[in-house]
Amino acid sequence: MIIIELRNVEKIYKTGKIFVKALKGVNLAIEKGEFTAIIGPSGSGKTTLLNIIGCIDLPTGGEIFLEGKNLKNKSNNELALLRRNYFGFIFQNFNLIPVLTVYENIELALNLKYKYLSKKEKDKKIMNLLEIVGLTDKKNLKPLELSGGEQQRVSIARALVKDPQVVLADEPTANLDSETGANIVNLMKELNEKKNVTFIFSTHDPLIMQYANRILKLRDGKIER
Amino acid sequence: MIKIALKNLLRHKRRTILTFSILTVAIVYYIVIQGLLDGFEYESTKNFINLESAHIRITSQKYSEENLEERIKDYREIFEKLKKFNFIKGMCGRLKVIGTLDNGVDEYPVIITGIDPKKDGEVFGVLNYVEGPLKYEGILIGNVIAEKFKVQKGDYLYLNFRDKNGAFVSKEFEIQEILNTPSFLLNNIQVFVNINILQEIGNFKEEFSEIFLLTDNLNNTSNYKNKIAEVLNNYKVTSWQEEGKDYLSISKTKKNFQVFFIFFIILIGVIGTVNTLMIAVFERIREIGTLKAIGMKDEEIMRMFLIEGFLIGLAGSISGIIFGCIINYFLIKYGIDWSPLLPKDINLGYRVLGRVKSNWNISSILISFILGPISTIIASYFPAKKAKNLTPAECLRWI
Numbered sequence: 001m002i003i004i005e006l007r008n009v010e011k012i013y014k015t016g017k018i019f020v021k022a023l024k025g026v027n028l029a030i031e032k033g034e035f036t037a038i039i040g041p042s043g044s045g046k047t048t049l050l051n052i053i054g055c056i057d058l059p060t061g062g063e064i065f066l067e068g069k070n071l072k073n074k075s076n077n078e079l080a081l082l083r084r085n086y087f088g089f090i091f092q093n094f095n096l097i098p099v100l101t102v103y104e105n106i107e108l109a110l111n112l113k114y115k116y117l118s119k120k121e122k123d124k125k126i127m128n129l130l131e132i133v134g135l136t137d138k139k140n141l142k143p144l145e146l147s148g149g150e151q152q153r154v155s156i157a158r159a160l161v162k163d164p165q166v167v168l169a170d171e172p173t174a175n176l177d178s179e180t181g182a183n184i185v186n187l188m189k190e191l192n193e194k195k196n197v198t199f200i201f202s203t204h205d206p207l208i209m210q211y212a213n214r215i216l217k218l219r220d221g222k223i224e225r
Numbered sequence: 226m227i228k229i230a231l232k233n234l235l236r237h238k239r240r241t242i243l244t245f246s247i248l249t250v251a252i253v254y255y256i257v258i259q260g261l262l263d264g265f266e267y268e269s270t271k272n273f274i275n276l277e278s279a280h281i282r283i284t285s286q287k288y289s290e291e292n293l294e295e296r297i298k299d300y301r302e303i304f305e306k307l308k309k310f311n312f313i314k315g316m317c318g319r320l321k322v323i324g325t326l327d328n329g330v331d332e333y334p335v336i337i338t339g340i341d342p343k344k345d346g347e348v349f350g351v352l353n354y355v356e357g358p359l360k361y362e363g364i365l366i367g368n369v370i371a372e373k374f375k376v377q378k379g380d381y382l383y384l385n386f387r388d389k390n391g392a393f394v395s396k397e398f399e400i401q402e403i404l405n406t407p408s409f410l411l412n413n414i415q416v417f418v419n420i421n422i423l424q425e426i427g428n429f430k431e432e433f434s435e436i437f438l439l440t441d442n443l444n445n446t447s448n449y450k451n452k453i454a455e456v457l458n459n460y461k462v463t464s465w466q467e468e469g470k471d472y473l474s475i476s477k478t479k480k481n482f483q484v485f486f487i488f489f490i491i492l493i494g495v496i497g498t499v500n501t502l503m504i505a506v507f508e509r510i511r512e513i514g515t516l517k518a519i520g521m522k523d524e525e526i527m528r529m530f531l532i533e534g535f536l537i538g539l540a541g542s543i544s545g546i547i548f549g550c551i552i553n554y555f556l557i558k559y560g561i562d563w564s565p566l567l568p569k570d571i572n573l574g575y576r577v578l579g580r581v582k583s584n585w586n587i588s589s590i591l592i593s594f595i596l597g598p599i600s601t602i603i604a605s606y607f608p609a610k611k612a613k614n615l616t617p618a619e620c621l622r623w624i
Contacts, residue, residue: 051617051621054518056618077523080522080523083519083617084520084521089519091515091518095514097229097512097516099235100229104228108229108519109519109520158519
């Protein structure tokens with residue numbers, strides 16, 4: 001079942017008087033449960049593509065369909081609700097909120113989606129995920145007290161706590177050593193297989209690519225066939 | 226949302242403290258000044274009533290400061306009519322004539338006021354300044370007058386005036402007391418003598434210039450005044466508020482001054498908070514991007530910054546009120562001695578002397594409590610709007 005479809009998607013950035021075409025007519029369909037890697041050199045448009053898929057950024061041209069529905073005329077609030085309920089994000093720089101503890105970072109995302117869940121149920125859900133990512137004993141630490149790999153695992157837990165349909169990960173292992181990177185990808189793969197969560201991630205790392213069941217090559221804003 | 230806003234504020238404790246401290250100082254200033262002005266007003270009102278106006282004054286219709294000849298001739302009838310009013314707690318008559326004081330060399334114009342040694346104390350506090358009863362040939366003069374003549378208690382001065390028939394009267398009186406009161410009028414212009422001798426030597430037998438009343442409630446005098454005016458329709462009845470128009474206008478000025486203060490506090494709150502939160506928006510722009518990326522709505526981001534602003538204002542208000550009240554407490558307990566700043570021979574309007582104690586101005590405390598958060602919410606609107614209007618991708622790309 002196709003859950004995401006991009007038709008001739010373009011993205012042009014304007015920096016001063018210069019226009020940069022980051023995506024030049026991308027056509028793409030993602031099936032539910034895929035574990036897809038987007039690869040390509042720096043500046044090829046990987047982050048832009050992930051941002052557009054995840055409604056973080058808007059395309060300059062083309063159309064995006066989510067479960068068959070066109071996202072073209074969605075308001076900012078509707079897009080925020082999609083990001084809240086449908087997508088989970090894992091960033092290269094983790095992007096955790098530094099003033100919140102590990103537990104609170106995950107709780108923040110959970111509260112957005114499951115506002116009316118009881119405190120007990122929320123706690124159970126967070127602790128369950130912390131156990132999966134192996135950070136139960138570090139739940140009260142602040143992000144800066146954790147290693148890069150641990151921070152990325154918090155970031156994964158934060159993405160998954162909302163039970164997203166699709167997880168978008170922008171170079172999730174780029175700032176990690178190879179062993180930690182492999183652990184993270186193993187974890188993502190495990191969640192993909194157990195929970196049937198669709199993963200789309202960008203990477204440079206050939207070791208990581210081997211886990212993907214589909215690889216999309218992006219070069220100069222276009223997907224190479 | 227409140228938790229994250231609070232944690233964000235605690236992230237840069239010094240900056241947050243500095244921001245709300247500015248607001249604190251403004252609020253302390255506001256509370257203390259309002260308390261002082263209230264103290265001045267309270268003290269002035271008390272002294273004005275106690276020394277000059279009483280609660281209600283009854284005169285003949287044509288009587289005025291320029292026309293003292295229009296005296297009350299049938300005071301017994303008035304006293305009889307007033308007996309039925311239970312709210313009257315004290316009643317006395319006074320006789321006023323224009324005259325001069327002289328020591329044989331210098332002459333000084335005064336208003337001679339005859340007071341009843343037995344009844345005047347029911348209404349006024351002038352006799353409280355005198356040791357023992359007012360003598361038949363005694364005179365009470367203000368300290369400024371005494372300085373002009375360089376006289377002391379026990380010295381003698383001549384009192385000169387025209388009697389009822391226009392004949393010139395001059396009589397020597399012993400200075401029984403030199404009055405140092407909070408009233409400019411008493412210290413500079415008015416002299417007091419026993420009404421019996423004034424009536425006798427001036428041929429004003431059984432005549433009063435004014436009848437003064439003290440009631441059970443100074444705030445209800447307008448109502449009482451109307452009731453009295455109904456039964457005394459041939460007389461002019463005035464309340465202390467009407468008598469003290471000049472000094473009550475100072476209270477009005479005080480209220481205008483308060484508006485200036487309120488504006489001042491808002492300005493301080495706005496400038497400080499805009500600055501802090503604007504820096505916070507730019508510092509945390511990637512975080513804002515993350516919050517948007519995980520699904521926080523633009524309004525929720527905006528609300529977060531407004532809450533931060535509100536918390537800064539609340540902290541500033543609470544600390545301002547606490548410090549303001551502590552300072553005010555000591556000013557109420559001990560007061561401030563204003564005598565070096567209060568000139569004796571210039572009428573400032575306020576009837577105060579030396580040490581004046583502050584008062585609790587509850588409205589200024591309530592206004593401060595509301596004003597701090599309101600001003601900082603207004604201030605945080607602009608940074609919050611800035612944060613709201615950025616797209617998640619713009620925030621995440623921010624370097």
